[in-house]
């Protein structure tokens with residue numbers, strides 16, 4: 001089956017030819033010197049992207065597996081924890097914590113609204129027995145960026161509290177400095193910022209978090225990070241490794257680190273700026289109060305149906321973007337900026353989106369404006 005779609009979702013993302021070539025190489029065994037060599041390279045590069053001196057461990061799961069791993073390794077039943085809940089993925093933290101009988105408190109934000117760190121410091125002043133604070137760096141369901149650096153400053157001062165950050169659409173794509181910012185657990189996922197197919201999740205723990213793991217009383221088997229750390233020290237994974245995915249990760253890390261990770265963050269910011277300027281010129285507004293550069297979330301004009309726009313883009317323009325979930329269904333469109341996206345992909349998305357909106361309402365973008373936009377882009 002040929003695939004001529006442009007994939008511009010906030011995960012999975014378009015995988016580059018360099019990575020696809022690597023994935024097509026013959027399978028190698030994961031207990032060989034060749035694998036150990038690749039694993040060593042990957043480990044060194046991951047530290048640079050996470051900006052940590054700690055080992056970055058991996059599980060063969062989607063990102064949610066590493067989220068679960070952080071809970072089962074660092075905490076115990078009845079521990080009091082706080083979730084900053086700003087959307088679908090904030091809700092996922094609550095569900096995972098409840099599944100393991102933690103006592104869960106949450107600060108629930110209106111979807112799309114920015115988080116004010118004062119709410120965190122106030123909460124922690126009044127609740128001194130919180131063991132962990134959970135958050136997203138980028139809440140992919142709304143496009144909101146969270147003030148991780150400022151939150152880290154507050155939590156760093158507390159001896160008995162760790163800061164657990166789901167950075168699945170953030171680490172590798174936007175500024176995030178694990179050690180410097182006081183992040184105690186940082187989590188990444190392969191099909192988002194790391195530009196691979198789904199199947200690997202990444203997790204790094206600060207020294208403070210490693211000391212928490214010694215107290216943890218939640219039963220665990222597959223997600224036991226002590227086993228994983230032992231294997232890591234022998235340049236392996238504890239269970240079988242998908243050597244193919246790991247060697248392709250080695251290549252996408254080269255792409256991210258080519259001119260230093262900071263340059264890569266800039267590249268994604270430039271994509272976000274380019275697309276957002278174009279969306280504004282079409283008369284569209286951004287949904288989040290503070291936007292993360294990994295994706296743009298735009299409001300669908302209230303008289304139009306985002307589901308139908310998304311569907312028509314897929315069927316007639318061969319472009320895949322995402323709509324909203326739950327209460328945002330039909331009301332927003334989400335366009336990813338991670339992955340192997342070219343300028344011409346972005347131009348195609350802008351023109352196609354304008355065409356599809358005009359199909360449903362040709363007054364929203366009149367002909368003169370439409371022609372001007374196409375001229376400006378070419």
Ligand SMILES: *Cc1c(COP(=O)(O)O)cnc(C)c1O
Pocket residue numbers: 011062063064065089136138139140166168169189192
């Ligand atoms: C994609 C994503 C996840 C994990 O989803 P999986 O389907 O398990 O990979 C978690 N958090 C955020 C913010 C995400 O964008």
